[in-house]
Amino acid sequence: MLQPKRTKFRKMHKGRIHGEAKGGSTLNFGSFALKSTQPERVTARQIEAARRAITRYMKRQGRVWIRIFPDTPVSAKPTEVRMGSGKGSVDFWACKVKPGRIMFEIDGVSEEIAREALRLGSMKLPVTTRVVAREDW
Structure with a gap:
């Protein structure tokens, strides 16, 4: 699984995800995204x-590019632990995805296969997505 090799700080505030994606909103590598x-x-x-x-x-035909990286540590305390005594340890790594962000790109396969593959991949994600093609630009 993806996670950073090293970070400047161990833990991070939760924060909020505001606005549209600043970068990473256009196709760079593949034909479908x-x-x-x-x-x-x-x-x-x-x-x-x-x-x-x-x-x-x-x-395993064609090529897949992952355009997002989980660089945000998410901490959690164990179940049934009393309040206080500090922040919990890092439980998992996450990526804050904004609307308009390209998450996966595909190339080297036909349009039908690419669209169905991306549809199946989107089922595993917690965000609503849409498939975009290079012709859409």
């Missing part, structure tokens, strides 16, 4: 599950 339409935190497990679903349907 999965674009987010709502703000959400996507975990490293969800990214990996979507990647597996996409590559499995494509039967």
